Amino acid sequence: MDAFTELIGGFGTALTPTNLLYAFIGVLLGTAIGVLPGIGPAMTVALLLPLTRGLDVTGALIMFAGIYYGGMYGGSTTSILLNTPGESASVVTAVEGNKMARSGRAAQALATAAIGSFVAGTIATLLLALVAPTVADLAVEVSPADNFAIMLLAFIAVTSVLGSSRIRGLAALGIGLAIGLIGIDPTSGQQRLTFGIGELAEGIDVVVVAVGLFAVGEALWTAAHLRRKPIDVIPVGNPRMSRSDFQRSWKPWLRGTAIGFPFGAVPAGGAEIPTFLSYVTEKRLSKHKEEFGHGAIEGVAGPEATNNASAAGGLVPLLTLGIPTTATAAVMLAAIQSYGIEPGPQLFDNEPELVWGLIASLFIGNAVLLLLNLPLAPVWARLLRIPRSYLYAGILFFSSLGAYASNANTFDLFLLLAIGALGFMMRRYGLPILPAIIGVILGPFAEQELRQALQISNGAVSGLFDPMSVVVYAIVALIMLWPLVRRFVPRKVVPSVLEEATHEIEEAHHHHGLTDSVSVAGTTEARRRFDRAHDTEGDG
Amino acid sequence: MRTASVRKLTVGALAAGLVLTGCGTTAEGGSASGGGDGAISGLRLLVPNSPGSGYDTTGRAVAQVMEDEELASGIEVFNLEGAGGTVGLQRLVNEEGNAKMLMQMGLGVVGAQFSNQSEATLDQTTPIAKLIEEAEAIVVPGDSPHQSIDDLVTAWKADPGGTPVGGASNPGGPDHLTPMLLAQEVGVAPTAVNYVSYDGGGELLAGILGGDVAFAATGVGEVTEAAEAGDVRILAVTSEEAVEGVDAPTLTDEGIDLVFANWRGIVAAPGISEDETQAFVDAVTEMHDSEAWQQVLEDQGWTDAFVVGDEFTSFLSDESDRVESVMSELGLA
Numbered sequence: 126m127d128a129f130t131e132l133i134g135g136f137g138t139a140l141t142p143t144n145l146l147y148a149f150i151g152v153l154l155g156t157a158i159g160v161l162p163g164i165g166p167a168m169t170v171a172l173l174l175p176l177t178r179g180l181d182v183t184g185a186l187i188m189f190a191g192i193y194y195g196g197m198y199g200g201s202t203t204s205i206l207l208n209t210p211g212e213s214a215s216v217v218t219a220v221e222g223n224k225m226a227r228s229g230r231a232a233q234a235l236a237t238a239a240i241g242s243f244v245a246g247t248i249a250t251l252l253l254a255l256v257a258p259t260v261a262d263l264a265v266e267v268s269p270a271d272n273f274a275i276m277l278l279a280f281i282a283v284t285s286v287l288g289s290s291r292i293r294g295l296a297a298l299g300i301g302l303a304i305g306l307i308g309i310d311p312t313s314g315q316q317r318l319t320f321g322i323g324e325l326a327e328g329i330d331v332v333v334v335a336v337g338l339f340a341v342g343e344a345l346w347t348a349a350h351l352r353r354k355p356i357d358v359i360p361v362g363n364p365r366m367s368r369s370d371f372q373r374s375w376k377p378w379l380r381g382t383a384i385g386f387p388f389g390a391v392p393a394g395g396a397e398i399p400t401f402l403s404y405v406t407e408k409r410l411s412k413h414k415e416e417f418g419h420g421a422i423e424g425v426a427g428p429e430a431t432n433n434a435s436a437a438g439g440l441v442p443l444l445t446l447g448i449p450t451t452a453t454a455a456v457m458l459a460a461i462q463s464y465g466i467e468p469g470p471q472l473f474d475n476e477p478e479l480v481w482g483l484i485a486s487l488f489i490g491n492a493v494l495l496l497l498n499l500p501l502a503p504v505w506a507r508l509l510r511i512p513r514s515y516l517y518a519g520i521l522f523f524s525s526l527g528a529y530a531s532n533a534n535t536f537d538l539f540l541l542l543a544i545g546a547l548g549f550m551m552r553r554y555g556l557p558i559l560p561a562i563i564g565v566i567l568g569p570f571a572e573q574e575l576r577q578a579l580q581i582s583n584g585a586v587s588g589l590f591d592p593m594s595v596v597v598y599a600i601v602a603l604i605m606l607w608p609l610v611r612r613f614v615p616r617k618v619v620p621s622v623l624e625e626a627t628h629e630i631e632e633a634h635h636h637h638g639l640t641d642s643v644s645v646a647g648t649t650e651a652r653r654r655f656d657r658a659h660d661t662e663g664d665g
Numbered sequence: 666m667r668t669a670s671v672r673k674l675t676v677g678a679l680a681a682g683l684v685l686t687g688c689g690t691t692a693e694g695g696s697a698s699g700g701g702d703g704a705i706s707g708l709r710l711l712v713p714n715s716p717g718s719g720y721d722t723t724g725r726a727v728a729q730v731m732e733d734e735e736l737a738s739g740i741e742v743f744n745l746e747g748a749g750g751t752v753g754l755q756r757l758v759n760e761e762g763n764a765k766m767l768m769q770m771g772l773g774v775v776g777a778q779f780s781n782q783s784e785a786t787l788d789q790t791t792p793i794a795k796l797i798e799e800a801e802a803i804v805v806p807g808d809s810p811h812q813s814i815d816d817l818v819t820a821w822k823a824d825p826g827g828t829p830v831g832g833a834s835n836p837g838g839p840d841h842l843t844p845m846l847l848a849q850e851v852g853v854a855p856t857a858v859n860y861v862s863y864d865g866g867g868e869l870l871a872g873i874l875g876g877d878v879a880f881a882a883t884g885v886g887e888v889t890e891a892a893e894a895g896d897v898r899i900l901a902v903t904s905e906e907a908v909e910g911v912d913a914p915t916l917t918d919e920g921i922d923l924v925f926a927n928w929r930g931i932v933a934a935p936g937i938s939e940d941e942t943q944a945f946v947d948a949v950t951e952m953h954d955s956e957a958w959q960q961v962l963e964d965q966g967w968t969d970a971f972v973v974g975d976e977f978t979s980f981l982s983d984e985s986d987r988v989e990s991v992m993s994e995l996g997l998a
Contacts, residue, residue, distance in 0.1 A: 171741055265874040309755060311747035311864065314781020314835065326784070327745065327756040392871035446874070447890050448717050448867040455716030455725070455744070533709070573864075580861040581877050583826045 132254055135481030139489055144187045147180065148486075148493045151191020156498065159199020161523075161530070165212030165332070166436075167453040169196030174460060183482045189460060190483070190490030193453065197436060198242060198494055201429055202505060205234045207520050209340045209527055213331045213566045214396035214432045217404045219339055220559055221417065221424030228420050231506035236366045237374045237422055238429040239498045244375075245382040245430035246491040249437030252386055253444075254484045258473065260438075261445040264390040267593070270578040272391075274594035276571035278601050279398050282405040284560045285604055297556045300547075301564020304329060311569065312576050324536040329544075333528045334565045337541045338558050340524045342548020344517045349549070365503075374426040377407050381430030389438020392448050396435040397566050403431040437487065444468050444480065705737040705948060711768040713753025715746045717867030718833060719884045722965070723797065723929050724769035727949075730957045736948045746864050749777030749835025751785070758785035760934040764941040767793065771929035775984050776837025779992065787932065787985070791942055792977045794949045795930035797967040800904035801843045802885045802913065804897045806876050814900045814919045817880055818851045825857040831878035833869040833887075835862055836997065837988050839927035840869075843882035843903060845995050847916070850923050855995040873897055884927060885911060886965045908966060928970055930977060946973050 154176070158169045173192045177185035197215075204210040205222035218238065225234040252260070284294035307318045308328030319325040366374070381403045388399035407427040408417045417424055440457075442448040447468045449455040461468055461479075473480055509516065528541040551558060575589075582588020590598075603610070710728055714720040721744065728740040745753045750773055757768045768790070778786050803814060811817040821828045825848075832840025841862065845855045861878055863869040866887035873881050873888075874896055885908050891897045892911070899913040903925040907915055916923045933945055952958055953971050962969055972980060 168741075172739075265871050266876075268875060268877055269872075309748045309752045309781075309783075311752065312862070314748035314751045314777060314783060316784070323755065323759045323785070327752050327759065328747070392868065442871070446870065446896075448870055450867070451716065455721060456742075458717065458725075577861060577863070580859070581829050583829070583859045 131477060131481045132484060134478070135483075135485035136488075138183050138478065138482045139187055139485040144184055144486075145489070145493070147184050147188040148191045148489050149497070151188035152195040152490060152493045152497050153191075155192035155195020156199040156202070156494075157195075159196035160202050161199075161527070165200055165214075166193060166196035167212070167451065167456060169199070170453055170456045174456060177460070182479060183486070185460070186479075186483050187486040187489060189457070190486040191493060193436075193457075194242070194246065194433075194487075194490045194494045197433065198239065198498060201238045201242075201432075202235060203523075205238065205425070206231060206505060206508060207340065207523060208343055209520065209524050210332070210335050213335065214400060214435075216335050216339075216397075216562055216566070217400040217428040217559075218425055218432070219335075220404070221421050223339075224418070224420035225422065225425060226420075226506070226509055230420060230422075231509055232503045233366050233370050233422060234420075234425050235502035235505055236499060237370065237426045239495055239502065240366075241374065241378045241381065241426045241430040242433040243491055243495040244378045245385060245432075245434040246437060247488065248379075248382045249386045249389075249434040250484055250487045250491070253437050253440055253487075254481075257441045257445050260387070260390045260441050264387070264442065265392060265446070267391045268578065268591060269574045269581065270589045270591055271593045271597070273571055273574040273578055273589065274597035274601070275398060276567050276574065278597050278604075279401050279405075279567060280560075280563060280571070281601050281604055283401050283563050293556050294560050297551065297558070298560040298564045300551070300556070301561035301566075302568040303564075304334060304544075304561075305565045305568030311573055324534070328569075329540060329565070330528075330532055330537065331566050333532075333537050333541050334544055335562055336524045336527055337544030338548035338551070338562060340520050341541060341545025342552060342558070344521050344524075345545055345549040346552045347513070347517055370422055373411075373413070373422050376410075377403070377423045377427035378430040380406060380410075381427040381432075382434040384427075385431035385434030385436075386438040389435030389450070390441040392442050392446075392450055395439075395451060396432050397570075399431045399435050400428040401563055401567075403427040440487075444472055444483075447472075704735050705731075705944070706739060707765050708737050708740045709766050710740055710742045711753050711757060711766060712742060712744045713746065713750035713756075713768060713770065713774060714744065714833075715865030715867055716744055717870075718746075718865030719799070719887055719927075720750070720769045720771060720773075720929065721865065722886070723771075723967075726961045726965070727769070727796070727931070727952065730955060730961060731948065731952050733957055734952060734955045736951055748781055748783075749838055749862065749864075750774035751777045751781045751783045751835070754778060754783060754787065754790075755785040757932070757934055758789050761936040763934045764937045766934050767945065768932050769929065770932055771839070772842075772927050772984065772988075773834035773838030773840070775981070776839070776841065776988050777835040779985065779988050780836040787981055789935045790932040791935060791937055792981055793931045793933050793942070793945045793973065794953070795928055795970055795972040795977050795980060796949075796953070797962065798926045798928045798970040799884045799886060799967050800902045800908055800926055801839060801882050802888055802902050802911070803843070803847070803880060803882055803900045803916075804873060804888050804892070805880045805900060806873050807896045807898055808876075809880070809898065811880070811900065812898075814914075814916070814921065817900060818853075820879075821848075822851070822853055825853050826859050828879040829859045829861050829877070831861045831863055831869050831872050831881035831883075833863050833866045833883055836860070837992055839884075839925070840882045842988070842991060843925055845997065846923055846925060846991070847882075847921065849995060850921050855997055870897075886967065889966065910966060926968075930972075949973065 154173055155169055158172060159166065170192055177188050180188065200212060200215045201218050204215045204219035205226050208219050208223040210216045210219045222234045225231065280298060284298050285291055307325055309316055309326050316326050384403045385399045404424055404427060407423040408414060411417065411421060411423045413421055439450050439454050442450055443454045443458060449458045458468060525538055525541060528537045548558065578588050710724050712721045712724040725742050728742050731737040732740060745756055750770060753768060754774055757766065760766050775787060805811050805817065811820060830844045832844065834840040841860055844858060844860060848855050848858050863872055866883055869881060869883055870891060872878055885902055888897055888899060889911060892899050899911060901916045901919055902908050902911060902913050903916055903923060905924050931949060933942065950973060
């Protein structure tokens with residue numbers, strides 16, 4: 126209750142016309158810079174930070190929150206429209222989001238991203254306000270051994286649910302892990318797979334890999350097929366989310382929030398693992414599994430909500446422990462410090478006005494983002510109506526710009542082309558892209574956590590097992606052995622005829638909103654079996 | 666009509682992209698070579714460690730003061746962590762001739778280049794200035810049974826392998842040398858010490874709070890906040906005299922004959938011209954002389970240790986030799 130009073134006090138300080146104006150300017154500029162490929166939220170915030178100088182603390186923080194949310198949303202926009210994620214956290218959004226965009230549903234993808242970000246951001250900020258100190262205490266208990274187990278789970282989960290074959294999924298993961306090995310080993314400092322090339326020694330930027338595999342690979346693939354296949358024009362589509370879009374989105378929004386917030390709060394968490402896990406969860410739980418890979422709205426709603434929730438979660442260690450977990454948080458730390466305020470365990474006690482003002486600012490920034498970007502979604506979507514040959518030329522241009530901008534290094538441009546060619550070959554031979562990207566992003570983290578866990582236990586393998594990691598390993602084992610286990614589960618004897626019937630019922634359900642209008646479901650027996658089939662679907 | 670507006674939008678976006686990335690990252694048209702008067706623009710400051718680490722805090726403070734004093738505009742601080750700074754060092758060495766890049770570094774990088782036998786080395790870079798010195802702190806988690814350095818040493822001697830000690834530097838860096846020198850001093854074999862290296866102070870702090878390590882050695886400034894809140898306990902500091910604002914004895918007070926300090930400075934890319942080097946030295950000198958920087962030193966509890974140019978160059982090579990000899994003396998080389 127106390128927190129609520131404080132929060133309202135925070136709104137009192139934050140909600141003035143001038144401050145709202147700052148919020149608007151922040152969101153607008155943040156989005157504008159954020160949409161540029163290769164420029165993630167951290168860079169957006171760093172680039173625009175000087176604008177907040179000279180404002181009072183509250184005004185600066187509000188504008189800052191606006192820039193932050195704007196930058197994140199801008200990054201999702203390019204992921205969805207152009208398939209060029211600006212940072213690792215929005216990689217997953219590109220997977221389904223871009224497919225949606227190319228089937229004429231860009232507006233819906235952008236809208237579900239915007240609303241999902243709003244919902245997740247709001248809930249997560251509320252959580253931040255209410256439980257930050259408790260969460261921080263729990264979060265530091267997560268050990269390197271646990272982190273390693275969770276990353277293993279992410280690898281297995283993503284590889285096993287994606288694509289047509291597990292073998293191909295694992296092969297793609299292997300490619301990704303190999304790319305992730307390139308560079309100086311962070312633990313021992315030895316060069317690996319660098320072949321004496323100095324530029325490779327510093328490792329390959331994740332953005333270059335993601336943009337290369339996604340955007341460049343796709344552009345090459347399209348170019349290779351241009352002459353054989355007539356160019357299909359992207360349909361215009363409805364600019365708004367339909368009722369069924371909402372029905373399919375709200376649960377992923379909430380689940381995404383639940384997954385993202387705790388990961389953000391863990392000092393070594395970040396946004397990558399939870400967005401991947403959210404994607405996998407949504408795919409498992411979705412009633413429209415067949416749409417995954419072709420533009421399923423759940424696959425955008427979940428990861429986008431997760432991304433935002435984890436960003437808010439990231440403020441937990443920042444504000445309560447003074448530990449920034451992301452580059453954006455580090456910029457934020459510097460900004461707060463420039464007002465002579467030191468985040469840390471005593472911040473909530475020493476500077477309540479500032480903390481609550483900041484939290485209120487986050488709410489306001491979030492709301493302004495929604496107000497500003499929801500109407501803009503159809504406008505952005507129209508960008509895709511450019512003839513495809515120009516569109517892909519543009520995508521290639523922006524990809525190169527993005528790859529160069531993230532490091533200002535010409536070598537990255539050649540890398541981009543090489544990785545783009547790899548992406549082309551992977552498409553040619555039917556290897557899924559996402560496991561490869563996961564390998565690149567999480568591989569190095571996983572290795573480091575593993576080695577750190579073993580260092581702590583002085584080399585004893587038992588150091589990898591504590592209660593939490595054992596639970597995670599049990600889940601991993603279950604996923605891996607599931608096809609085997611399923612044979613012995615009697616429930617799976619549900620005849621395929623019934624599954625078809627179930628499918629029909631669902632279809633009818635969607636068209637008429639009434640299950641009873643279909644006669645099959647009329648009898649209680651069929652109804653019972655329907656429910657049972659439904660249950661199995663959740664874990665199948 | 667529609668296509669026209671779309672085209673305009675695209676052109677606008679393209680233009681914005683070009684302008685923005687242009688001013689953010691290109692190396693052309695700056696004034697670094699134009700002497701110390703004009704503000705340096707488009708500068709990138711490489712922090713070879715994670716956000717929240719000592720290098721990160723120092724680098725961001727440097728950028729802030731240089732901007733506030735109008736010595737530079739639009740400095741972009743970026744992190745490239747790994748291998749105790751070796752990854753970042755390699756990056757800087759790759760940027761030969763780039764007069765728009767500086768790297769934050771310190772004793773940790775000297776140690777890392779030695780213990781990793783890095784191909785990129787500091788003597789390839791262009792030294793600019795040493796800025797600060799900082800004492801190391803010996804810390805335990807707030808709920809640790811060890812109340813004093815004596816308690817800790819007793820437990821450590823009994824079971825060195827089961828007493829993991831954390832630090833935010835690679836072997837050869839300050840957080841590694843501190844416990845190793847301490848071990849030698851109190852009679853634990855340095856080779857038996859179970860040292861766990863973290864990438865940066867933030868991760869280390871999380872490791873201490875989570876009880877992953879029994880104790881840790883790290884820069885005093887990185888744990889003062891947590892110590893004030895009672896989350897960690899500083900058992901001792903390695904400076905000659907007690908650190909202001911920190912309620913902990915020195916090692917010498919506790920009867921352990923060890924004094925040790927970490928330092929941090931700035932280097933530039935290899936192969937830049939003398940004018941360009943001088944412009945950096947001038948800018949950093951002006952930054953150092955500002956009141957804002959003195960305030961930073963006071964806030965962070967850092968000791969001023971300003972040295973520039975040739976003096977810093979020879980200091981660097983002395984430090985290299987010192988790390989090497991200490992490591993081999995400890996039997997760790």
